[in-house]
Amino acid sequence: MKVYALQLLLLVAVLAAPCTTVVSRASGGAGPPARCNPLALRPCAAAVIYGARPSGECCAKVRELEPCLCGYSRNPDLRRYINSREGRRVAAVCRVRRLRC
Numbered sequence: 869m870k871v872y873a874l875q876l877l878l879l880v881a882v883l884a885a886p887c888t889t890v891v892s893r894a895s896g897g898a899g900p901p902a903r904c905n906p907l908a909l910r911p912c913a914a915a916v917i918y919g920a921r922p923s924g925e926c927c928a929k930v931r932e933l934e935p936c937l938c939g940y941s942r943n944p945d946l947r948r949y950i951n952s953r954e955g956r957r958v959a960a961v962c963r964v965r966r967l968r969c
Contacts, residue, residue: 904936906946915958916949927962938969 912926922930930937937959940946949955950967959966 912958916954919954922958922961930962930964934964937967
């Protein structure tokens with residue numbers, strides 16, 4: 869249990885760090901949001917760390933930030949969560965297509 873608590877604290881610390889990614893808009897389409905804020909994925913912490921079922925709020929945020937997920941998967945502080953087995957399971961349950969970065 870201590871390991872899970874430590875992982876949760878680590879995730880919160882990583883997400884609380886000022887690590888927003890600015891994504892430029894692709895020409896010719898709606899493109900990704902102007903700012904990608906990993907803090908918006910906090911509703912998914914229990915699902916990624918403990919394997920809980922993702923909430924509706926979590927799935928909504930994952931779908932909203934889908935254009936940002938490739939950037940998160942390249943971030944050394946976030947990739948361990950995005951690329952983890954549980955992170956991939958959250959994406960599948962929330963019906964977010966597989967990352968093709």
